[in-house]
Amino acid sequence: MDPGRRKPRLAVWKFASCDGCQLSLLECEPDLLALAAALDVAFFPEVSDRPIRGRYELSLVEGSISTPEDAERIRAVRRRSRHLVTLGACATAGGIQALRNFAAIREFTAAVYAQPAYIGTLGTSTPIATHVAVDFELRGCPVNPRQLQEVLSALLAGRPPVVPRHSLCSECKSLGHTCVLVAGGQACLGPVTQAGCGAICPAYRRGCYGCFGPQQSANPVSLSGTLTALGLNRQDLLRLYRTFNAAAPVFRAESERHAQ
Amino acid sequence: MSSQMNSAHVIDVTGFNHLLGWLGERGYRIVGPTVRDGAIAYDDLAGAGDLPRGWTDEQAPGHYRLRRRNDTALFGYAVGAHSYKRFFHPPWEALWHARREPETLQAQDEPSSTQRLALIGVRACEIRAIAIQDRVLLERDPQYRARRAEVFIVAVNCTTPSGTCFCASMQAGPQVSTGFDVVLTELCSADPPVFVVRVATAAGREALTAITHRAATETEMAVAESALRYAAEHMGRQMPGADLAPLLRRNLEHPRWNAVAERCLACGNCTAVCPTCFCTTVEDTSDLSGRALSRSRRWDSCFTAEFSYVHGGSVRPSTRARYRQWMTHKLATWPEQFGTSGCVGCGRCITWCPVGIDITEELAALGADSAA
Structure with a gap:
């Protein structure tokens, strides 16, 4: 990133999401001053109500595309951004709201709203990269503040971010945790999930929920065989793969194998 | 028992505790087996009370469970979930850091370890593994070399191989033959157990001298030998062929x-x-x-x-x-x-x-x- 004379302008955009990922930026508390020193936080509604219009060196995008308006808005964001980085499972895989992709949206709106005719929504929830070019996708539900800071530091320095795409198991074993699957017989998505969260759930003796989406070489078919032997049925497996990254292609394909 | 080791002695659990105390007094960080999160882990030990007394491990492909033994053996399991590798070759370590100012760039190596480390309960397979990593890393890696510099090894012969063990067919165990200061064989025929002890180094001899011990009887040595024979014959797995x-x-x-x-x-x-x-x-x-x-x-x-x-x-x-x-x-x-x-x-x-x-x-x- 070439700062020129002024600091690079940062914008944070929200699409269909819960705000948790953009708040991860505020969780970088000890480094907020360094962040403000390195970047001109020009558009960030969670922080300031004083938007600066114009172009941005870096746009952080949270959320998925689930309405026709958002499908238009993301194109405008892309046009105004030199670099575009997506934050979290919604923006990189469609999020939990991509469960709609497996059903008919009309049935949902009819069940929830008194006047479903007023609901303007798309039949699917899709990641940002389905709509515009993305420079880097940061995984997680939510993203890890340390990884987010690493991505920002890397962009500022013009180097590739150190964000490994290997399995969660590598991280879990490095931290010295006992495997909850092998030693506890628990359903754990760690072997098919990308590292990055710090193996939080196994640290508390719980199986991984797959918040960071599929690891680069995921083999869920084989893992499901082991989970079946541990007692999970097809419905269990379907639900296991259909959470925050339900529409990530590898998880989607595996859940569909277990669909009725 | 191999002839290169000198005469056999016996210590009891109190003597074993004194051995840990002796190491602690000499500034050793003491690391050995303990029960943590449903498995036997190698971690810091405050005393013999932290050892997996009365526990054993059930191991099979993709399967591990802790099980209760019907005695109070301290080393009645096969191997821990993680090896001792992480203490010499850690999962993550800083190599250097640098500070860049407008005119200068100053880099500084991270300091090497100066910690004395005592490993307790090290199996023959672990000792072979340490020797293998030594061959790979000792000459090449100053950080590794520093961690290996002051290490005291209390080996324990394995008399409880698991369903996935095959050290016998790799000629790596179950008997410890080299690479230790003190080696114990736990005799579970007594409850609480006693340990047949042999020493291999000056430091090991010094440690034994400092704690209460007595000469091993013929029977105790025979029991230790037969426990090792039993272990060699009860490997859960076998690596086929030699070359x-x-x-x-x-x-x-x-x-x-x-x-x-x-x-x-x-x-x-x-x-x-x-x-x-x-x-x-x-x-x-x-x-x-x-x-x-x-x-x-x-x-x-x-x-x-x-x-x-x-x-x-x-x-x-x-x-x-x-x-x-x-x-x-x-x-x-x-x-x-x-x-x-x-x-x-x-x-x-x-x-x-x-x-x-x-x-x-x-x-x-x-x-x-x-x-x-």
Whole structure:
């Protein structure tokens, strides 16, 4: 990133999401001053109500595309951004709201709203990269503040971010945790999930929920065989793969194998 | 018992506790087996009370459970979930950091360890693994060398092999023959147990002198020997054949590699728990200001795509190629490189593989089909 004379302008955009990922930026508390020193936080509604219009060196995008308006808005964001980085499972895989992709949206709106005719929504929830070019996708539900800071530091320095795409198991074993699957017989998505969260759930003796989406070489078919032997049925497996990254292609394909 | 060890003595649990106290007084960080999170882990010990008294481990492919023993043995299990590797070759370590100012760049190496380390309950397979990592890292890696500089090893002969153990067929155990200061054989015929002790170094002799001990009786020595014989005869697994390199080299395109790749998760659990796997990657980072720079090193695994990444892509893009690389390195090319096998038969890669891939079974399958 070439700062020129002024600091690079940062914008944070929200699409269909819960705000948790953009708040991860505020969780970088000890480094907020360094962040403000390195970047001109020009558009960030969670922080300031004083938007600066114009172009941005870096746009952080949270959320998925689930309405026709958002499908238009993301194109405008892309046009105004030199670099575009997506934050979290919604923006990189469609999020939990991509469960709609497996059903008919009309049935949902009819069940929830008194006047479903007023609901303007798309039949699917899709990641940002389905709509515009993305420079880097940061995984997680939510993203890890340390990884987010690493991505920002890397962009500022013009180097590739150190964000490994290997399995969660590598991280879990490095931290010295006992495997909850092998030693506890628990359903754990760690072997098919990308590292990055710090193996939080196994640290508390719980199986991984797959918040960071599929690891680069995921083999869920084989893992499901082991989970079946541990007692999970097809419905269990379907639900296991259909959470925050339900529409990530590898998880989607595996859940569909277990669909009725 | 081998003749290179001098006379045998006996200590009881109190004597064992005194041994830990003696090490503590000399500034050793004491690390050994303890029960943590449903497994036996190697961790800091405050005293013999932290040992897995009365526990054993049930191990099978992709399966591990702690079970109660019907005695109060302190070392009545096979091997811990993680090896001692992490204490000499840690999963992550800083190598250097630097500060960039407008006119200058100052780099500083991270300090090397000066900690004295006492390892308690080290099995023959672990000792062989440490010797193998020494051959790989001691000359090349100053951080590793510093951690290995002041180490006291209290070995314990294995009398309780698990369902995934095969050290006997790797000629790595169950009896400890070298690479220790003190070696114990736990006699569970007594409850609480007593330990037949032999020493191999001046430091070991000094330790024994400092604690209450007596000469071992003929019966005690015979019981210790028979416990070791029993262990050798009760290995859960066996590595087939002696010279595995030609077999693997003949079978590089064997269909079995496809079959194992269908099961393999490419998760890297096997390489993380392996006591000899030593591969690392180096990562450079900078902070938001771009002024604080650092270089660190972490365990890598031949099961990741980045591991074999060169300009344009990964040399081993498929799981098939990665599993083949791992196994042929362990058993065939490691001897060429370092003069020993890269496998000690501890069985961890079998136990901790979530889908239970068994290196001995894979090798046997290559051999059987190849001979037919």
